Amino acid sequence: MKLNILFIGLPMVLCAAADRPSERQALTDEIERAITLPDGAQPLNAYGRNYAFDGQGKVVATYLIPLLNTSLDEGCEVMLDNFESRPCTQNEIRELADAGASMAASQTPAGEVRWHDSPKSLHFINDGGCTQINVEYDVTARRVLAVECNGEA
Structure with missing residues (x-):
């Protein structure tokens, strides 16, 4: 029984541990190594990269080219x-x-990363194509779920 409780609590422990700055940096590095930007995207350092935990074991992110x-x-x-x-x-x-x-x-300057308290506080634009890249990452499975350019009108 004790083993089951520890196993069930493991994703929560991983998310809580990743809440410290050094763990957030390690998680950011892990995500950014794992993704392949879509066709039409700029190089990763052209984007200001914004991350947040979704409260369900995932990290969501918006990568935005800063407005001039x-x-x-x-x-x-x-x-x-x-x-x-x-x-x-x-x-x-x-x-x-x-x-x-x-x-x-x-705005998050190009080449920089900011962690936000909630996905609701992530910066975003409407449409914009590859000016915004949307990312979803499963922390427990350590796997990228989505990397997509934003829609276009």
Whole structure:
């Protein structure tokens, strides 16, 4: 009976152990050695890599190419209700710059890894093809379940 309890508890122990930073790094390395990126993907270091435990013995991840900071010197226009546009005001340009800086700060830089508390807090984009790679890894089986480019509209 004792053996059964230990065996059943083993996946929980593995996930709990992998919760420490050095174990997370070892698990990250294990996953990244095991995956083959899909056709059309960039090299692994081009992506900011975001990981989280799903609470069911798996790790889910999103690998994202960081958005480039666009220059507001390129022009800023506001679309009007009549489908015409007008130049942005200085205040609107400042607001856009602040929003862009905030978005850039929240991204995982290319080549870096971040672990998140929950899959719900993983960064993602809609569509985007291989700008986002979705990964699922079974910790107990030590096996990649999925590596796919995000969909395209």
